[in-house]
Amino acid sequence: MGQEPQIANEAGKYALWLIPGLFALGVTQCFSKFLQCQSLIFPMVLSSLITVAVFLPLCWFMVYKVGMGNAGAALSVSICDWVEVTVLGLYIKFSPSCEKTRAPPSWEAFRGIGSFMRLAVPSALMICLEWWSYELLVLLSGMLSNPALETSVLSICVSTMILLANLPYGIGIATSVRISNELGAGNTQGPRLVVCVALSIVVCSAFLVSTTLLLLRHFIGIAFSNEEEVRRYVTRMVPLLSVSAITDSLMAVLQGVSRGCGWQHLGAYVNLGAFYLVGIPVALYFGFAMQLRAKGFWIGILAGGATQVTLLSVITATTNWNKMADKAKERVFG
Template sequence: MEKLLILLGQDPLIAQEAGRYAIWLIPSLFAYAVLQSLVRFFLAQGLIFPMPLSSSLVLLLHIPLCWALVFHLGLGNIGAALSTGLCNWLNTIILLTYLKYSSTCEKTRVHFSTDVFLSIKKFFVLAIPSAVMVCLEWWSFELLILLSGLLPNSKLETSVLSICLTTTSLHYFIPYSVGAAASNRISNELGADNPRVARVVVWAAMVLAVTEAVIVSTILLCCRSVWGYVYSNDMEVVNYVKRLAPLLSLSLFADSLQAVLSGLHFQE
């Protein structure tokens, strides 16, 4: 990972820390995969309560745990990765326990069998396009990174990059929520043999995505001269944020469409 980041033009010291963080974050990926499946399972049944409850409990633990690992034990980035992994596993275990023992899941609870292997092909038919959608999201982030690499100094590069990525990341949750809601509504309607209603949901989600993207992009363009002041008082940083605002607006528009489309599944 470190060599790959250096090859892409990253600072060697940053590449070394990022590589260590990525390696220690690998155990968290397995928990995250199970967690996402559990979230879809609960959403498909309208069981919302266990998810915010579990997330709230994990958040209360994550804050002191992350502080202890990063600062008290001096693990730095490795501590941050470990705390993320431990909390993801804890969240997964809580939801699995709820699934196993709660009476609300009694009728939908199933046991593992070899039949799951018969559905692997269908799973990949949906998984591969979804993975491409996620790649498009991160590639849009990387485009900002490459362009920020053209800035005259590393300090300015880091500041402007942080502002752009923070803005994009915060905005992403809005279209992502629309896509998630549309995904579950479409799945329920198709399961109830209502393809026409599912088609209406698709169009409604796309209209919301385009409308939201136009509004946010327009606001950012109109406020490009002052947006940098939200994060920094450095005039040089503010001016470069102003220059990157049109590209950032385009990125936000693309992210809105991608986030909603990633939640829409079309079936013949």
Template sequence: MGLDGDQKWEEVIREIKKQMGLAGPLVLVSFLQYSLQLISIMFIGHLGELQLSGASMALSFAGVTGFSLLLGMGSALETLCGQSYGGKQYEMLGIHMQRAMVVLSLICIPIALLWASIEQILTFLKQDPLISEQAGIYGKWLIPSIIPYGLLQCQLRFLQTQHLTSPLLISTAASSFIHLLVCWVLVFGFGFGIKGAAFSTAITYWVNVIILGLYIKFSPHCQKTWTGFSIHGINNLLTFLALAVPSSLMVCLEFWSYEFLVLMSGLLPNPELETSMLSISLSTSSLVYRIAYGFGSAVSTRVSNELGAGKAMAAKLAVKVVVFLGLIEGIALGVLLISLRNKWGFVYTNEPQVVRYLSSIMPILAISNFMDAIQGVLSGTARGCGWQKIGAWVNLGAYYLVGLPCAITFTFVLHFGGKGLWMGITCGSCLQSILLLLITFTTNWEEQATKAKERMMDTSTSTLPTITTPLLQ
């Protein structure tokens, strides 16, 4: 019994090391990617309040209608590439990535048309004409960033599922530094202003895509998984779409619910104060969520690899370990936020009223971020298993049947103000975490391994010609 106990602890320690080795670089990559928008907004902030308002509105519109959609669809590769890599179907990783690139590139066309009409759409929605005009300018110059952003999501998942995190970290760090320089040169050096800030984002994404593209082509680590462009990469696109659409819904339904909070904050008695508080707290929450997302990406890779290899119990252990790590992370960050509640607001503003209001919100925000830490790692588990459809239904129920109605009730019926918005959405994330926990810990992992094998057979035999039959004949 003692030996078995020691062996189990050794397995747990090995799994913790594997996940920390994956999560560390992925968390940093997530932070660096998030910093691109912050850098652009920082430069725009020096141009004037009107430009800042317009760019912020355009970015919010772009996030809802484009970036979140492409991020979600690209996440389907965490299932497909991860399980194929675990099952040693190495050539299929390149095929899956090509399919994703084709589909996401096609999706970019309607997104571009939508972004070209931002000014007209916002004007139709009775937004301020001057702000709408600036948002329209920023949106049009952001259009060149759509395709490289979509391609980048495919490359990231292709490398992540092979545990190749170092090139991701190096390329993203280099791109972030380049973005800082390019943004400054275009905004102030050439005087392009808000147009330069938007276009610098496209340049940065293309630089990142090119760096990773060269690595994938020439690195010996990708020799088995990338064998060049193939006709199979444009066949059977519906197989990818069948997973990509619910994967996108899973991400978008959650992302959109938080955007509704911003809209509701403008309906409160003191909209300027409420919107400022919500903007700061959402920025804080998004920043903190980078950690949970990194851990979720790590466990997605571990679970998909193990299921693809037919190692059901190893996948189960990976889930248990990441939930434990998520709990520790959620508690630690919650304590940190509460301890900094009286000072954190000064990072964003010098207005005492906003800082005091934010301080009163911080305990609720800490609880919300704790739930995000749990659901973040469980959402990663869902992507690794291929549960995107289940995840989409969970998010629909948690946020739109519970979270947003609770937010409306607490805010406008019980008159809790901005606190009510966070209390309501926290109820949604709490339900989301509970449902995902129940699904995860009642799962038959042997059955999941079987489904992974069936998925790999469906995607490989239907597209790739076999070379064994002629040899046998």
């Protein structure tokens, strides 16, 4: 939307070469959850290390030696997605750690498909609604004056936040696994402790990351662009990013609590309201009406994130863990 044809064409080619990797990502998620629920973290670390070791030389070869440019980078990502699937699949197939839990393909796997879909669909919506709001704002930035600059800056900001989200996202995954295990075991005190510990860790890490962002604000743009105008713009955006680092960290843990409790449907409703009834309207107002452009868009993202954190915090704080443990037993034993 509003972009130069050359930029749009390159983006289209890049997206096209990412498609083969989408299928691998789906399989990877299944393998990862299978391992996470058994607290088997090492194979995922191993697969990530192997994938990175393959990706770096492969990407360089595709981009510079083969001459595919951006398309080569995207193809490298897709290939490495399948490398990760292969490593995890081999581990699950041959590792003694999975000996008691792996099973041959059987129609029995589809017996609980209804219950699975009732959790899977809202869970997917919970994640997609949040990320679609980010992507929508990046698309709408093409309607601003100087769309190339605005889109570049927003893309850099989104990429930076994705990079910084890895730590709280990992803590959120651990939170969801621990809470689900504790509830499944009928332990009503365990989930409370998990929530407190996870939030304590993520708050400390968030403030550390936020402070580091502010201290390095003049260098972040350099890592992404060689254009001085883009660098200066990114520097002005960093204070907003530092606040986002805090809200996103809290968001990751609270979403982990939602997944662990089976509240995916609540999470989907919260994200729908937070980002589409609050975040995007605020972004459009500040971005277009107040002419703050990318800054205004990011203020909208902050408003949506703050709303989401507030709603999920209220839900978590008012949870009856005894009732949640009973529901977990019903879900498992019928």
